[in-house]
Amino acid sequence: MARIGVFVCHCGENIARTVDVKKVVDAAAQLPGVAVASDYRYMCSEPGQRMIADTIRENRLTGLVVAACSPQMHEKTFRRAAASAGLNPYLVEMANIREHCSWVHENRDEATAKAIDIVSMMVAKVRQDEPLSSVKVPVTCRALVIGGGISGIEAALSIADSGVEVVLVEKEPSIGGHMAQLGETFPTLDCSQCILTPKMVEAAQHPNIRLMTYAEVEKLDGFVGNFKATIRRKARYVDADLCTGCGACLEKCPVKKVPSAFDENLGPRTAIYRPFPQAVPNKPVIDAAACLKLTKDACGICSKVCPTGAIKYDDAASVITEDFGAVIVATGYDVLAAAEFGEYGYGKYADVVTSLQFERMESASGPTGGKIIRPSDGAEPRSIVFIQCCGSRDEARGRPYCSKICCMYTAKHAMLYKHKVHDGQAYVFYIDVRAGGKNYEEFVRRAVEKDSALYLRGRVSHVYREGGKLVVKGVDTLAGEAVEVKADLVVLATAVTPRAGAVALAQTLGISYDTYGFYSEVHPKLRPVETSKAGVYLAGACSAPRDIPDAVASGAAAAAKALSILSAETLEREPTVARVNDATCVHCGNCIAACPYDAIEDFEVRDRAGNLIKVIARVNESVCQGCGVCVALCRSKSIDLAGFNDRQIYSQIDALSAW
């Protein structure tokens, strides 16, 4: 016979203010099957939990209803309390009389009546509950990191250092990401490559890290602890094992004018190329679209000059699948195509550049060797106008968000310009200067006070050419007047956007993304590196614009989260999973097709002699998330969800509605 305990929580005043707790206790005591009903001020407190455990023991309770807050909040707490007293934790039900009742109602009588209804429903349900035990799943102790920028490198190194094997997949021929493109970094002005390349090399040489550059993740099957990733390795046309990185091919390649994406198209590269001299791995690839041998079957010089015979014109893409326990997504960002800014003359005037192009100019290894020039004639610019918020904080263009890094790098650009061109003048059009970060505000003040950058608060309406100069027309909202600045160079701080293809990758991985295409954290404050898919974590700017310190921190955080999965031999999972009734399943295939987790598969029912009796659907308990889509779809009701089965749901409805 059922002996159910009902415990009603006051939640301080949260519940008791609106709900007459005593009345709820009295009503609960009258319900069939209820042996004990009592209340307490803070049920989740230590004494509250002890009271529950003691009552379970004293009254040999067979089920528990805690009328308190949302199960999200404290279901685990009370399940643990019940388990400590020897009651199966899945015989505990939460009646949510806080979020669903006291918080949303004002009338005390009505709220009390509703609380009684909610409690009755859960008492009816708990009478149908069956003890369940958690599902144990083995874990593959390997991590996949997608994206070899600074956050991906940091994540890979953190995991590898703790002794776990990592595969780092990068779609470009070299790891390094955007950070490799930068000149110097705010707020300390240390050279970006100088601090990055040691990390790149460390990642490449780490015994626990396997680099897979020029490769992309095509598919991710499986579930936390047991993912199976399909990775496509693009054709490099250079045998990485034979290549020594001597560079002879690069010198001799006759195709010398391919715009270099790494140099933001400011400089050329050859058809066989490595993105930059410090590339890791330092082994070139052939750009099949530009190579004369591959397009016209002419040339073949690289093959002739290669001392090790590493050139393979017949190389082809290959697809491999590997097992992983956790996945870190660190795919980074793009900057907004400046083509959107016709009014600023980008594309029309060579001397209007993006800030990433300016970074390349400023970089010692860049196409100008670190010299800041006007691309149109190579002259040193006497004045530069920096236009901030190009696309960011711009509701009209659909990007109301702040790109976060532009205020700082613009101050840095103004500063570095002054360091290189002492008599030059930098003007900065800004909306607000956002310098929230350690030593950031001081850095911006330095740009203004020491390096005499002229900050003008306001937007630029348009840029046009007059004589040899670019005329920037804008407004200074502090002075309240229109301004016109003649400049040699205009630099656009274009918005940080999600990577091209970010949405497609999110769909491949099964993680969620926001309106812009940035990946969504499961909780923006408390779970900032976790995605809605268990075992998949976020690092770096793929989830929001981030500067280097943030990107590194999130890389390390994602690694810590991944390690919490990978450090256990088995994972415990909730037993609230779907089960198929073998006798009545007719294998229509609806549930198999609809399952968002691919948790349902064909199962062959055979007799003892091994003869096939029939094929049915079977739920893989370790994959099932208990969402219930299959249950809703099954016409013959041949699937049920443990912990939420049809009888339980029906009994709840029956408790509420006297037919």
Added chain:
Amino acid sequence: MIDTVRSRAAELLKSGEVSVVVGYREGRRRELAVPHFVRDVADVDALVLDPFCSGGLAVFATREAVSQGAAFVATPQDIRSLRVLVQEGQITSENVRIIGFACQAPGNPAGEIRLLEGSRLEDFDNVIECAADNNIAAEVARIMAMPPEERWRFWRAEFDKCVRCYACRAACPMCYCAECIADRNLPQWIETTARPRGNFAWNLIRAWHLAGRCTLCGACERACSEGIKLTLLNAMLAAEVRDAFDYVAGFGCADEAGVFASFKDSDKEEFLIDG
């Protein structure tokens, strides 16, 4: 024409492609053709084809029956039903052969019959419109034009007739469940007594279970002893599915999941706020 049907049937049996041909023979009355199962070549002469061959033979396309190969004398709707059964994994298309026909006025002695080209299910990718579909579309429009109260009265009167004999279920090619939801009693989903609540529940749940699957073959309505307008009910849901998902049962590819088990980017999401 019947000679063609008979010789096709004999051919299929002789070649071993199928072990049974499911067709029609004469009933006891002139206006009746009843299902006939030909397993022996000598038996093909009993096959008939006239406007009283009303369709619905796909109901015999069970996993067991088709496993050794089966041919069906089939209307366009039957062909579509067979395609849905393939889609739902109940039968495999290699085991199915079709002797297709279309009647321009089924049930009318003067109705003209023509044979359809093709033998395998894949040959009928374009069997789309048939006269019956258009008639029912007009009827759907008429009901939808009624004010809700009147529509309610209309269906209430229809369902009141139901005696819960489940003949509709027995005649339906799509009702292949081993255990019907109507027979489940833990919990009992559908009240079994023939009174309004249970009748509504049964007829609506059946219609829901056929949404996106019913090919409007009309077998249920013909089987109904009380003359409930079941095809109309199914046609209304078929119209909803077509409008919402651009999907008509029986035209999907064999490897495409059913409409409720799949998601397309083009699916309307009007139930979402701002969807």
